[in-house]
Amino acid sequence: MVEPINIIWLEGQGCTGCTISLTNSSMPALADVLTGVIDAVSNINLVFHPAVMTPWGEKAVEVLKDAEKGKYDPFVLVLEGAIPDEESAGEGFWCMVGEENGEIYTLNHWIDSLSEKCAVAVAVGACATYGGVPHGKPNPTGAHGLLEHLGKDWKSSLGLPVVCIPGCPPAGDWMTQSLGALVLAVRGLASIPELDEHNRPKFLFGRLAHDNCPRAGYYSEGHFAETFGEEHCVVGLGCKGLISYCPAPGGGWINRVGGCPTFGAPCLGCTEPEFPDEPFSPFLKPPEGVVMTKTIIKRIIGGIYQAYSLQKGGER
Ligand code: SF4
Ligand code: SF4
Structure with missing residues (x-):
């Protein structure tokens, strides 16, 4: 049995289209990955996903707080949706992910704290990678992608840069294949996928449409x-x-x-x-x-x- 790897999937300014596309994956299918049909990429636990997880409310917030404390190490941080500029929100906020005892947690809070601990950070979809539709002119919320937010020189705890799987949405297979390749790399079973100048895996995005x-x-x-x-x-x-x-x-x-x-x-x-x-x-x-x-x-x-x-x- 291979070591467990956890996935924490956050959603920011997006439409959940990437998640819907993920459920349409077929090579490999999401269900096959999560049920461990393929041994090398088995034992993957989707511990946080706002659309499909069972816990809700403060119980869901507890999962993220436990992740901050290291309970889910090693974990892959996945972002769907763009990240707003919360400093431009005035007294309000643009994007929250949970609240507890009246305290609002913004997406930016979790991104900043969890990116310090994650083994790999993966941005899925046009919005999470480079800003996408929320980032389009005139971009009233200061939306931007994970690559810009963490920076081109940022490295995960395993020394990997942000991995970008763009598309609006990306095909489900692009996500399962990229995440699968990264899980194999984390487990030392394969080399890290080569990325292009925009941090896209070359095995998928190496050629023009x-x-x-x-x-x-x-x-x-x-x-x-x-x-x-x-x-x-x-x-x-x-x-x-x-x-x-x-x-x-x-x-x-x-x-x-x-x-x-x-x-x-x-x-x-x-x-x-x-x-x-x-x-x-x-x-x-x-x-x-x-x-x-x-x-x-x-x-x-x-x-x-x-x-x-x-x-x-x-x-x-
Ligand atoms: S063919 Fe063009 S529009 Fe279609 S997924 Fe690829 S980049 Fe997007
Ligand atoms: S439709 Fe024409 S321009 Fe567009 S990708 Fe195909 S061949 Fe190229």
Whole structure:
């Protein structure tokens, strides 16, 4: 039996969409991880999760206070949702996670105290990683992600930086696979996943959405959809797959099915730090330079077809 590892999952300024997506994971499935079907990633206890845990009220607060005292070491701290700037809240507060005897505990309180003890800190979703929708202009609450909050140089008790699994939401498999890889690393059974410049695991976010999109053939052949529902490349309808690192079009969404542009939905760039602001919005506006690129590709392809048909004509 492997040593137990606990997970403390906090939720800040978010919509719980990441949690819902997590329950849709299939490779591996959340249920398989929590019930110990896979030996190397078994004995994982989800001791705190605001949406699915059994204790509530002050009993739930006790779990976090016990974690502060070391009862759940070693634990992985997971954040879903953005972190507000509580100093800008005046006499009120932007985001609370529990209260006890009339005392309010803010999300920031738990993040600051638990990040000092955690073995690994993981941000899941666009909001928790880089700020996401709450961080979009004009950002009235000063929302930001865990990477900015703790800092690029921050290290966990195991010497690991913040691990970011972005997406709005991330596919469930991205979360179970990344958390699984980190659990294996904590147990010394695998090396720490390599991260990119925005602290995303490279095994997931190492390629552009465009590079694994099944419509990329249409792009290179100059076949572009003019309206939704056409089978061609949707770059002219606003797809940002050319500037977004994401595995969705190739790896699918649930059971390898789905993945935004795969089914004709333009990529919105939800895995990128600037999302939902420029250059990813307006969502239905093609990225800069695309109109010109489309024209150039069409001219090149047109020229090749013309030369080919002239040659065929000459052969007859
Ligand atoms: S739909 Fe988007 S990701 Fe797919 S080929 Fe076109 S530009 Fe690239
Ligand atoms: S394809 Fe684009 S919109 Fe879809 S999950 Fe990936 S980055 Fe987000």
